[in-house]
Amino acid sequence: MRTGRVARIAVVVVWVVALVAAWRYGPDADAVRAWVGAAGAAGAVVYLGAYVVAVFALVPRPLLNAAGGLLFGLLPGLLLALAGGLAAALVQFMVARYVAGEAIARRLPPGVLAWLEGLTGRRALMAVVQLRLLPVVPYQAVNYGFGLTRAGALPFALGTLLGGIPATAALVLVGSGGTDVGLPVAVGGTVAAVGIAALWWLRSRRAARERRADT
Template sequence: MLDATTRSGGTATVLPRVTATELAVATPVVVPAVPLGRTARLGRALLSPWARFSMLVAVLTGAVTTVLLFEPQRLLADGWPPQLNGATAAVVFAVAYGLCTVAFVPRPLLNLAAGALFGSELGLTSALAGTVLGAGVAFGLGRILGQDALRPLLRHRWLKAADGQLSSHGFRSMLAARLFPGVPFWAANYCASVSRMGWLPFLLATALGSIPNTAAYAVAGARASTPTSPAFLIAMACIALPALIGAVLAWRKRHQLRGR
C-alpha cells in the first residue's frame, strides 16, 4: 500500500492510498509487435489457391497410379473374391467403383463389370451407388482444392458460357450431361465443381440422370454370355441411342456458341 503526506502552511494533507493493482491498471501496457512466424507463413502458403490445386493434382496422380498398379480389370478375369458375397460384396464394389471414377476409370467398363459380377438388379444398385459416391468425392475435391485457383482462368468465351450454364441451370445441365453421354464422367464432375453449382442439384441430377445408361450397361454385362438374346440387344440399343442424341445436341450447341 502507498501512503503519501504533504504539508501546506503547517497543515498536513493525507493523499488517498493507491494499491499496486490500481497502478497496474492505470498504466498502459505496450506489447511489442511479434513478427509473423515461420509456421504461420507456411500455413498461409499451404492454404493458397495454387497450393491447394497442387494438392489436388497430387491426389489424383496418386489415385491413378494406385488403379494402374491394382489393375481392377482382373476382377472380370479372375472373378470376385470368394469371401465376399451378397450385399457385402455389392457395398465393397460400390466403394471401389466410386474411387475408380475419381481416378478417371471409364464408367462403362465399371458398369459392365457390375452386371457381370452381380447380375442386372444388384449390379445396377451397386453401380448407381458407386456413381453418386464417385461424383460426390470428385465434386468435393474440385470444390475445396481447385475452384479458387481455376475460376480466374475462365476467360475464354466457351468457358464462360459453360460456367454460366452450370451455375445458373445446374440441375438441368447436369441431368442432360448424365442422360446423354458425350462429356466424360470425370470431366463433368470437375467442371461442375469449379462452377457455382450447389451440392444438392449436382448429386440429385447425377443420381437420376445416370439410371438409364447405368441400367443398360448392367444388363449388357449380365447378358454378355448370350449376345444374341433380346435383353442384350435392347440394352445395346439403349446405349447407342442416347449417345447418338447426345452427339447431335453437342453439335447443335457448339454451333450456337459459335454464333454468339
C-alpha cells in the same frame, strides 16, 4: 499430342489389357458371383468403395459398370453401379468446391469452366443430364467443373443419376450376361435417350443464338 491425353489413353489401354487378362485367366462368372454372394453386404460395400477409388484412378467407368453386372447380376448390379457412379461424382464435386478448387481450375481444359458456368446459369439439372447422356466432356471434368460453378449439389446429383441410367443399364446388362434379348432393348433405350438429349442441346443452342440476336 498433349501429355495429359497420352496419359489418359495409356490408362485406358492398361485397364483394357487387365480386363482381358482377368477374363482369360481369372475365375468364371459363376465362381465370382458365388464368392460375392457369400460375402453378403460387405461385397457391395467393397464394390462401392472400389468404384470411387477407381474413378479417381481414371479407370474407365464402362468397365466398372460391367463389373457390377458380373458380380451382382442385373438389378442389384444396376443399383450398385448407379450408386457408385453417383458417389464418385459427388466426392469429386465436393473436392473441387471445398478442398482443391484453385488447383483443379488450373488443370481443366481452357474454356470448360466458363462453358459449364453458362450451362448452369440456365438450368443446372438439365445441363448435367445432357452432359451425362452426351459425354462431350470427360466424366471427371464434369464432376470437378460443376463443383467450381454455382450449381447446387442436389441438381448435380439428380442430373448425374438420371443421365447415367441408360448407358449404365446397358453395360450392367452386358456384364450380367443378359445379351440375348435385353441388350438390344438397352441399346435402343440408350440411343433414344441420347437422341432426346441431342435435340434438347440443339434447341438450347438455337434459343441462345436467338437471344443474342435480340440484344
